Amino acid sequence: MQIRLATVDDARAIAEVHVRAWQVAYRSFLPAEVMDALDAGEREQTWRAFLSDPSNEIQTMVAEDETGRVVGFVSVTGASRDPGAPAGVAEIAALYVEPAYWRRGIGRGLVMAGLAALRAAGGAEVTLWVFEPNTGGIGFYRAAGFKPDGGRKVGRTGVPEIRLRRLLGSHES
Secondary structure (H helix, E strand, O other): OOOOOOOHHHHHHHHHHHHHHHHHHOOOOHHHHHHHHHHHHHHHHHHHHHHOOOOOOOOEEEEEEEOOOEEEEEEEEOOOOOOOOOOOEEEEEEEEEEEHHHHOOHHHHHHHHHHHHHHHHOOOEEEEEOOOOHHHHHHHHOOOOOOOEEEEEOOOOOOEEEEEEEEEOOOOO
């Protein structure tokens, strides 16, 4: 597996991974109308605009398999998007892996690459949001050192999300 910075040319592959991961991971708890509305073409346009925006402060990295196919991505930002978040709190905005590649260490590699980038940018801690019913995702993040911090919200999907947090120590894994 190779991890590198995403380019605009990766927009379609990122969109496809994003949609397939949602369809598999969230099917059991997201409303059917949300799942049915997922469209890789629409998501590609969003990613293309996002990756080509020079003012975008979110850094996206992709994981490629041995053939060069994008099989996962992580998006991180040095400043949490949460209202009132103090300086030094970074955020993992997104992390998705192609379902056929789950449990192969790709997600962990992407998290570690994201944490390293945030650490290099001077972050002291990092947060992320995860759907509360996503017990597999919560377990994955706990194994990477994240813990619930009491933050909770309900977004566009209507499904509750919880915030997880961890320190960005110099040698933590």
